[in-house]
Amino acid sequence: MPLAxxxxxxxxxxxxxxxxxxxxxxxxGDVDLKALETAKTFEENRETWEKLVEKLKTGKxxxxxxxxxxxxxxxxxTGWLQSExxxxxxxxxxxxxxxxxxxxxxxxxxxxxxxxxxxxLKVTRSAKYPG
Ligand code: HEC
Numbered sequence: 001m002p003l004a005x006x007x008x009x010x011x012x013x014x015x016x017x018x019x020x021x022x023x024x025x026x027x028x029g030d031v032d033l034k035a036l037e038t039a040k041t042f043e044e045n046r047e048t049w050e051k052l053v054e055k056l057k058t059g060k061x062x063x064x065x066x067x068x069x070x071x072x073x074x075x076x077x078t079g080w081l082q083s084e085x086x087x088x089x090x091x092x093x094x095x096x097x098x099x100x101x102x103x104x105x106x107x108x109x110x111x112x113x114x115x116x117x118x119x120x121l122k123v124t125r126s127a128k129y130p131g
Pocket of ligand 1: 014017021022030053055056062066
């Protein structure tokens with residue numbers, strides 16, 4: 001299924017700014033961003049991508065003291081990811097056009113709204129990044 005148009009290089013961005021502290025070995029905050037290296041993860045690991053967007057929008061990551069990506073690139077990446085989430089939400093129908101009653105029953109609400117996620121982030125956030 002087609003992704004939202006004109007992706008900035010999200011993976012290169014993450015690789016450059018985040019992966020040093022978020023990989024299978026150095027799994028800061030229990031987040032492995034190295035694992036998100038294919039387009040299908042935008043749907044399959046959406047929860048993690050949403051966390052990433054939240055961190056970028058609030059300027060929490062990369063942590064203060066680490067090299068910061070250019071603001072324009074950060075904005076492009078968050079903007080693109082949000083449009084990708086919106087695209088996914090519009091796609092919540094099994095076949096284009098007609099949705100049968102049975103299919104509609106199978107449609108489940110998304111597991112977590114951004115509000116839920118924020119609440120969860122608040123609860124799970126561990127000690128502040130040192131320094
Ligand atoms: C210098 C190391 C470092 C870099 C670089 C870094 N992080 Fe983190 N990150 C941490 C640490 C340490 C934590 C755990 C403590 C915390 O939540 O502040 C963390 C936690 C997180 C969490 C989980 C927080 C939660 O509340 O569950 C997310 C999401 C995250 N980082 C995203 C990013 C993104 C996106 C980038 C790149 C733009 C990035 N990080 C770059 C060190 C880093």
